[in-house]
Amino acid sequence: MLGKIFCVVGLAGILPLGCLAQLSEGTKVGINTGTGLDAPKSGVFWTSPAEQSGVVGDFYIDSLWHDGDVKLMKPVAQIGGHESDSIAGISIRYNVLNEELEVLADKAKKDIRVIRGSQIKSFTIRHELGDVRYLNLASNDPKGESKGFGAVLASGRVTLVKVYKPKITRPNYNPSFGTGEKNTVVRLSTAYYLLSGSGVQKVNLNKKSLLPLLADRKPEMDRYLKEHDPDFKDETQAASLIQYYNSK
Template sequence: MLGKILCIIGLSAGLPLGCLAQVSEATKQSIVTGKGLNVPRSGVFWTTPTENSGVVGDFYIDSLWRKGHVKLMKPVAQVGGLESDSIAGIDIRYNVLNDELELLADVAKKDIRVIRGSQLKSFKSNGDLGTVEYINLADHDPKGELKGFGAVLASGKLTLVKAFKTKITKPNYNPGFGTGEKNTIVRISSDYYLLTPSGAEKVSLSKKSFLPLMSDKKVAVEQYTKERNLDFKDETQVAALVQFYNSK
């Protein structure tokens, strides 16, 4: 694991992917300790995650480290002149507040590196219920209004995503009475979007919100919902409906 991460982090020091076996031990040590990596030279990696003093609460979609696969916005050079935009077999977790994907480089040393969200096209995380793909919402919004990442619930002509965002409550401490909260409180919330080649449509989990967007297959969709007595407040059932629509 560490060997893979070292190889990846070498990009920030100007080294091509896969070349650590060809550099000196001193250079390897410099990479693993983060020396000289305090600025994202390659535009991809930082040394450590952004610190948030005085901020407490929920920061992650999933706070556990999960095995994952990363797809970058742009390919990076490898040894032999080849390029790759993918990194596989790494431990990751996504910080919604900072829009950073954290990579666990060394468990014992608690060495964490990050990839900024703007450099990521997507990532896949292997959780308790299987593999979930998260896509960069900005990459699917021609208006440039969306940001962050959303979990893909159904994909095809219509892609249903659950987009994660932070809800922030500012400190309200009153020193005169000694009451209130001194810290900024962060909570994770979510919205739903239907993505099409032409853009993104915000939707709610309701019949009124979804059916008009499937009007070109109205008869089949209405029959599907009626036969299954579909509960539009259940995202799993709605995702199945979108997948059914895509199959027609």
């Protein structure tokens, strides 16, 4: 429930994310009714998820609700007058098709709110096997042209992310023969990107694509390849290569 923890991290950096007391019941009601943040309709927490009539398929990276934290692009006013760019301890899931982070404001009432993807710098989903952090590609692109959120596989001087994007198939129903699909079908596809100080670069998990981008540390990379002989098609092994690069 959204009323778990609402944290302000701007207090001289003293308090860690998730450290403040629970919200008051009044603040919970404010959030559940879309007024929990004093933001315009183009901002955050103001509406329910957009409905997609006639659209079927996969919309979510994970359709289950998980606890998580959110880092906004900029601080927004909260009830009480202070501002914060962070929200912690909420139940979330990311809708890839709508580019919205859905927030389970009230499970009993099935009340779901959304934060527009354009308002989010990053979010973290907490799993039993480990946390997964997602970065907004646009916030790492000097031109702001890149879209989507990437799950961080390796981070440091360069960051390897796995981005989920919707692959849309339009209706192709033929009434004369009664064949085809009446609905728009959505399936998720993935792509990999390297984020660095110079921007966002789409890559393939193979030597030809990755190694030229790591050429400034060629001796170290050659040594790693000789010792480990990684399978570049395996994202875990590709991520280990990037982590090694970042450690040198």
